[in-house]
Amino acid sequence: MTSGRATGPAGDDLVGLLAAELDKGGILTGADVSARSSDPFSHVPLGSRALLRPRSTNELARILEICHRHHQPVVVHGGLTGVAGGAAAGTAELVVSLERMNRIIEIDPAGATMTVEAGVPIEAVQAAAAAQGLFYPIDLGSKGSATVGGTIATNAGGNRVLRWGMTRQNVLGLEAVLADGTVVDLMNRFLKNNTGYDLKQLFIGSEGTLGVVCKAVLKLVPAPSTQQVALVSLDSYSDVLDLLARARRVQQLSAFEVMWQDYYALVSGDPARRLVDPDPAFFVLIEAMGSDELNDNAAFAKLLETAFDDGIVVDAVVASSTKQAEEIWRVREGSEILVREMGPFVSFDISVDIRSANEFVGAVRDALASTFGEYRSVAFGHLGDSNIHIGVHVGPDTRERTHDIEACVYGVLRRFGGALTAEHGIGSAKREFLPDHIPPEALAMMRKVHGALNPDWTINPNVLFEH
Amino acid sequence: MTSGRATGPAGDDLVGLLAAELDKGGILTGADVSARSSDPFSHVPLGSRALLRPRSTNELARILEICHRHHQPVVVHGGLTGVAGGAAAGTAELVVSLERMNRIIEIDPAGATMTVEAGVPIEAVQAAAAAQGLFYPIDLGSKGSATVGGTIATNAGGNRVLRWGMTRQNVLGLEAVLADGTVVDLMNRFLKNNTGYDLKQLFIGSEGTLGVVCKAVLKLVPAPSTQQVALVSLDSYSDVLDLLARARRVQQLSAFEVMWQDYYALVSGDPARRLVDPDPAFFVLIEAMGSDELNDNAAFAKLLETAFDDGIVVDAVVASSTKQAEEIWRVREGSEILVREMGPFVSFDISVDIRSANEFVGAVRDALASTFGEYRSVAFGHLGDSNIHIGVHVGPDTRERTHDIEACVYGVLRRFGGALTAEHGIGSAKREFLPDHIPPEALAMMRKVHGALNPDWTINPNVLFEH
Numbered sequence: 001m002t003s004g005r006a007t008g009p010a011g012d013d014l015v016g017l018l019a020a021e022l023d024k025g026g027i028l029t030g031a032d033v034s035a036r037s038s039d040p041f042s043h044v045p046l047g048s049r050a051l052l053r054p055r056s057t058n059e060l061a062r063i064l065e066i067c068h069r070h071h072q073p074v075v076v077h078g079g080l081t082g083v084a085g086g087a088a089a090g091t092a093e094l095v096v097s098l099e100r101m102n103r104i105i106e107i108d109p110a111g112a113t114m115t116v117e118a119g120v121p122i123e124a125v126q127a128a129a130a131a132q133g134l135f136y137p138i139d140l141g142s143k144g145s146a147t148v149g150g151t152i153a154t155n156a157g158g159n160r161v162l163r164w165g166m167t168r169q170n171v172l173g174l175e176a177v178l179a180d181g182t183v184v185d186l187m188n189r190f191l192k193n194n195t196g197y198d199l200k201q202l203f204i205g206s207e208g209t210l211g212v213v214c215k216a217v218l219k220l221v222p223a224p225s226t227q228q229v230a231l232v233s234l235d236s237y238s239d240v241l242d243l244l245a246r247a248r249r250v251q252q253l254s255a256f257e258v259m260w261q262d263y264y265a266l267v268s269g270d271p272a273r274r275l276v277d278p279d280p281a282f283f284v285l286i287e288a289m290g291s292d293e294l295n296d297n298a299a300f301a302k303l304l305e306t307a308f309d310d311g312i313v314v315d316a317v318v319a320s321s322t323k324q325a326e327e328i329w330r331v332r333e334g335s336e337i338l339v340r341e342m343g344p345f346v347s348f349d350i351s352v353d354i355r356s357a358n359e360f361v362g363a364v365r366d367a368l369a370s371t372f373g374e375y376r377s378v379a380f381g382h383l384g385d386s387n388i389h390i391g392v393h394v395g396p397d398t399r400e401r402t403h404d405i406e407a408c409v410y411g412v413l414r415r416f417g418g419a420l421t422a423e424h425g426i427g428s429a430k431r432e433f434l435p436d437h438i439p440p441e442a443l444a445m446m447r448k449v450h451g452a453l454n455p456d457w458t459i460n461p462n463v464l465f466e467h
Numbered sequence: 468m469t470s471g472r473a474t475g476p477a478g479d480d481l482v483g484l485l486a487a488e489l490d491k492g493g494i495l496t497g498a499d500v501s502a503r504s505s506d507p508f509s510h511v512p513l514g515s516r517a518l519l520r521p522r523s524t525n526e527l528a529r530i531l532e533i534c535h536r537h538h539q540p541v542v543v544h545g546g547l548t549g550v551a552g553g554a555a556a557g558t559a560e561l562v563v564s565l566e567r568m569n570r571i572i573e574i575d576p577a578g579a580t581m582t583v584e585a586g587v588p589i590e591a592v593q594a595a596a597a598a599q600g601l602f603y604p605i606d607l608g609s610k611g612s613a614t615v616g617g618t619i620a621t622n623a624g625g626n627r628v629l630r631w632g633m634t635r636q637n638v639l640g641l642e643a644v645l646a647d648g649t650v651v652d653l654m655n656r657f658l659k660n661n662t663g664y665d666l667k668q669l670f671i672g673s674e675g676t677l678g679v680v681c682k683a684v685l686k687l688v689p690a691p692s693t694q695q696v697a698l699v700s701l702d703s704y705s706d707v708l709d710l711l712a713r714a715r716r717v718q719q720l721s722a723f724e725v726m727w728q729d730y731y732a733l734v735s736g737d738p739a740r741r742l743v744d745p746d747p748a749f750f751v752l753i754e755a756m757g758s759d760e761l762n763d764n765a766a767f768a769k770l771l772e773t774a775f776d777d778g779i780v781v782d783a784v785v786a787s788s789t790k791q792a793e794e795i796w797r798v799r800e801g802s803e804i805l806v807r808e809m810g811p812f813v814s815f816d817i818s819v820d821i822r823s824a825n826e827f828v829g830a831v832r833d834a835l836a837s838t839f840g841e842y843r844s845v846a847f848g849h850l851g852d853s854n855i856h857i858g859v860h861v862g863p864d865t866r867e868r869t870h871d872i873e874a875c876v877y878g879v880l881r882r883f884g885g886a887l888t889a890e891h892g893i894g895s896a897k898r899e900f901l902p903d904h905i906p907p908e909a910l911a912m913m914r915k916v917h918g919a920l921n922p923d924w925t926i927n928p929n930v931l932f933e934h
Contacts, residue, residue, distance in 0.1 A: 110708060110822045111853065112715070157659050166659060169636055184908045190818035191852040192624050192633060192889035194672055196905050196931065197913045201668035205661055222716050241577060248579070249689050251718060251758055291718055295762040351657035355577045385658040386578065422659035438663050441651045445920070446664045452919035453912070464663065 014070050015050050018094075021062045025100075026053050033095070038087040040080055040145075048075075051095040057175060057183055057214045063096060064212065064459070065181025073461045076208045078150025079121060081142035083347070084427025086154060086207050086463050093461070098149050101214060104128050112220045113172060113189050118149025118213050125218065134220040137164035141333055149213045155205030157423030162384035163254040163289075164221065166423070168204045173217035176203045178210075179454040189217050202449070207425050208460035210453045224252075224289035228300035229325040232307070232316040233280035237358035239312045240282050244354070244384060246307060250299055252290035256384035257332050259283040260361060263378040266341055267334035275331060276315045284383075285332045287325075332380070338391055342376055344398040345391040346405045352418035354386050361388070363412045368392060371408045372401075387422035406433065413437075428462045435466075481537050482517050485561075488529045492567075493520050500562070505554040507547055507612075515542075518562040524642060524650055524681045530563060531679065531926070532648025540928045543675045545617025546588065548609035550814070551894025553621060553674050553930050560928070565616050568681060571595050579687045580639060580656050585616025585680050592685065601687040604631030608800055616680045622672030624890030629851035630721040630756075631688065633890070635671045640684035643670045645677075646921040656684050669916070674892055675927035677920045691719075691756035695767035696792040699774070699783040700747035704825035706779045707749050711821070711851060713774060717766055719757035723851035724799050726750040727828060730845040733808055734801035742798060743782045751850075752799045754792075799847070805858055809843055811865040813872045815857040819885035824855055830879045835859060838875045839868075854889035873900065880904075895929045902933075 019027045027050055034045040054060040067074050075089035077097040089095050102119035109132050116125060122136070122143040129136045140146050140158040150156070152174065156167045164170065173188035186200045202210050234240055240258060247253050259267075264283045268274040276283070286303075290296035300318075307313045319325040338345065352360045361379045368375040372394040381388035392398070392405050410420065410433055420430060420437040435443055450465070457467075486494045494517055501512040521527040534541050542556035544564040556562050569586035576599050583592060589603070589610040596603045607613050607625040617623070619641065623634045631637065640655035653667045670678050701707055707725060714720050726734075731750045735741040743750070753770075757763035767785075774780045786792035805812065819827045828846045835842040839861040848855035859865075859872050877887065877900055887897060887904040902910055917932070924934075 108822075110712070111820065155661050155665070157661075161658055165636070168665070169632070178912070182908050182911075184912055185906045186909060188886070189820065190854070190886050190889065191628055192818050192849070192854045193886040194622050194624075194890055194892045195887045196893060196901060196909065197916060198622070198635070198668065198672050199909060199912055199916075201665065202916070205665050222718075245577070249758055251689075291716055292762070292766065295759070295766075299759065299762075351659050353578065353656065355575075382659070387657075387659045419655070419657050419660040420662045422657065423661055425661045426663060434663060439652045441649050442653060442663065442666060444649075445645070445651055445666055448919045449664060449666075449669070449916065452915045 014066070014072055017066055018050065018052060018063055021059060021066070022052065022054065026055065026059070027051070028053065038077070038080065038089050039085065041083070046089060046095065047091045048089050048093055048095045049091065051097055053097050053100045055100045057177065060096070060101070060212065060214055061177045061181045061183050064177050064179065067094065068180045068456065068458050071456060071458065073458050075460055075462065076212050078118070078147040078153065079142065079145040081146045082150065082154050082425060082427060084421070084424045085429040086425060086427035088428045088462050096212070098147065098214065105215070107132050108189070109134065111189055114218045114220055115187070115215065116148050116218065117215055118147060118152070120148050122146050122148065122151060129220050130223060133223050135223040136170065136218055136220055138167055138170055141335070148216050148218070152204050152213045152216060153206070153208045154425040157382070157385070157387065159257065159382065160254050161382060162256060168201070170219050171200065171204060171216055172219050174200045174203060174213050175215040176211035176213050179456065179459045184211065187215065187217055202453070205425070207427065207463045209450060209464055212459060222291070224291060226290045226293050226296045227322070227325055228288045228296060229319040229328045230286050230300070230304055230316055231275050231328045231331060232284050232286065232304070233276045233314045234282040234284065234312060235280050235314055237282065240284060240383070241355070242312050243284060243307055246303060247286055250288055250303055252288035252296055252299070253286070254289040255285065255287035255382070257285040258381060258383035259332065260379040263380040266378055267331055267337050269341065270334070270337060272327070273331045273334060275317045275328065280314045285328060338378060342378070342391060342393045343396065345393040346398060346402050348390040348392070348409055349422050349424040350388055350390070350413055350418050350420065351386040351422040352388060352413070352416050354383060356416060357383060357386070357388055360412065360416045360418065361390070363416070364390060364409055367408050367412050368394070371404070385422070410436070426464050431464055431466055434464065481533070481539055484533055485517065485519060485530055488526060488533070489519065489521065493522065493526070494518070495520070505544070505547065505556050506552065508550070513556060513562065514558045515556050515560055515562045516558065518564055520564050520567045522567045524644065527563070527568070527679065527681055528644045528648045528650050531644050531646065534561065535647045535923065535925050538923060538925065540925050542927055542929065543679050545585070545614040545620065546609065546612040548613045549617065549621050549891060549894060551888070551891045552896040553892060553894035555895045555929050563679070565614065565681065572682070574599050575656070576601065578656055581685045581687055582654070582682065583615050583685065584682055585614060585619070587615050589613050589615065589618060596687050597690060600690050602690040603637065603685055603687055605634055605637055608802070615683050615685070619671050619680045619683060620673070620675045621892040624849070624852070624854065626724065626849065627721050628849060629723060635668070637686050638667065638671060638683055639686050641667045641670060641680050642682040643678035643680050646923065646926045651678065654682065654684055669920070672892070674894065674930045676917060676931055679926060689758070691758060693757045693760050693763045694789070694792055695755045695764060696786040696795045697753050697767070697771055697783055698742050698795045698798060699751050699753065699771065700743045700781045701749045701751065701779060702747050702781055704749065707751060707850070708822070709779050710751060710774055713770055714753055717755055717770055719755035719763055719766070720753070721756040722752065722754035722849070724752040725848060725850035726799065727846040730847040733845055734798055734804050736808065737801070737804060739794070740798045740801060742784045742795065747781045752795060805845060809845070809858060809860045810863065812858040812860040813865060813869050815859070815876055816889050816891040817855055817857070817880055817885050817887065818853040818889040819855060819880070819883050821850060821853050823883060824850060824853070827879065827883045827885065828855070828857070830883070831857060831876055834875050834879050835861070838871070852889070877903070893931050898931055898933055901931065
């Protein structure tokens, strides 16, 4: 299927050839490269011989064509916030960063689209949309760094998928450069377009292994003008499911985030985050975003009141200002507390049937206890999307025991028929587990598609597949 | 890229081999085949030697494996409502119909999904969802016949794409059989799942050329309980755009259908459809669907009142009952009047930039006038989705002049950068025009993907590509 992975390190000749295609700032070498890392959390210096920074699709295409001709593998860098090792690059690879392709090209208010280069950060997209009364719904903790290109390559999710979908559902068109330098213009702007295969889908979520996304047409929606946020506590998982079913009937529902007690107990150690009593078993952040202050507030209040009256909800705080809404969201986004209080931990990003999510969390705890004896774990996530994050600490040597912890948790996951990764992607970190979590026929089909478009493994050779 | 199209007609031996895999009703031959047509509007008898009706994925897989081994091309039949010649089959092909794979397998109210076999009609999906207080949003005039498999293969759209997206946005997972009989299980049920390539996307909208969809997991939404429908008339296209911008701010907006005067004049010849005076230049059907009778009615009424006060809307009727809502929808769905009053016509299904849609319609009229002299045309469509349908009649020989009419309209479309097909697909009817409407690099990439998965052209060889 494949002609083998290209591995030749870049000789001086090749670096010279590439430099000739770029301006002075277009190629970094030596200390300018090793000052960078492929993972901002690890700080391991980048070992690549050169980092290329094209300013245009044409420059990118010429670079890839030259690398392809010389069997030189290339790893593409966006905002480096994927936390799955998708940007990992060694001495054998050159790095291409799209950081200088960062222009917002056009906003079309009538069609509700924005056309951008791949290096634009998500936060800049959101700001430009807001200036036109529009909204780009993809919302990530890392939005200041995460780029359009990176979020497309990984099909990023985030907090509001329940309402507006993943990145895939918010991209109308794109332009990509194939492994051999061919530019493919798929810059569709229409909601409806069945003119041939929807090829852009191949570049979304394939982690850069089929082509490099360099431009995109994003779908915008009218900006919500109201926001309702509440944090509630509940005693049982069946109450959580009941609340979710009721919340789904609120048309403006934009987030339904669940925190298990182990998570909230840890985070509410910070007094600013102790918004409700930490004793109940479950905590849920509910958000709605609409356009009619009076009616939206009323619908949201009615949801909470009837849930309270029916004995589903134990306690609740409702934000009465944007500041309070942010305070509630900070409870859910307490990762710096996890880092500080749990010490090193291994994190998981899985999807599992909503009906059995709590049973799954219990089974993971049992498996951790029987495998490791002492352990600590927290569970939280986007339950409305089936997506749960779990953090696991088994002692000071947690990092070194990563593989064993993963094998333990993924073993339980397989029993529950869950998904190995909900939103972060496989990257290089999970590729050894991929064959156990999709059918062999699907993996074979992935290899066929990969073989048709990137047969020499010249772009992003380190992710998804084991060689 | 391809090893040439397989063309061998089925010998008696092959038909016998296939019959041995199926039960008594599983294979039709002779008059049972010629009593059918690949296009219910043309009534041309089907010329295939046999029509196969598997009852399970395993039967389908065995059939395709045998056909593949014997280089026997196969055309797949769903509900036959695609109107793009996608089901066209000649004497060289066998037909496989999924009509007996029509079970609803499971509805999961917590996850809001429905698992079905490909032969289930859309109307049956809608009814089963409604029985659980849920809603499958794909809404087509042909929903009684159109099947899940056919709508996935063609990525069907319809009236409510503006709110809920195309079929692609409403499918979470599927099972497909590849050309060589390999079964690929992609039955994802999660909103978030980035475990490898999202291979299901390759089967959606590829018109059966990459595999045969046999099961699907559909995404359901809470059933709306309120419906507001109005028909309004407007004097200018800028007023239409203004109304669309205002309507988009109504969160419950589910349809924004525009009819040009030529369409409404024809349809309102039926007194039951003459709901407003037919003189203004534009007519718009607006629909909202929500869950809060009082507030939704108020928001809808406010939209219309302010549009009226601001002089945007000339006249309006608002439905005050489900029956009246249906009457208004019948204005928009007047195709039987077009057939009766316009005689033979050639129909178009294009997308074009919303801002220039009226200019496009004018340019099409000019081109038709200068090419054909006498002509008649009507324009209408899902303007909120950029999708316009145009019907063109140039005289009693309209059918015979189809190619010239298409060349004329598509010539204008290219100038406007529009899409050759918005929702019906390329089928066999438009494949000669495809290379003029997508970049050569995209067509080459389509052929690469096709070559990887259906290299011998054994499934659906007659659509999308010219050989």
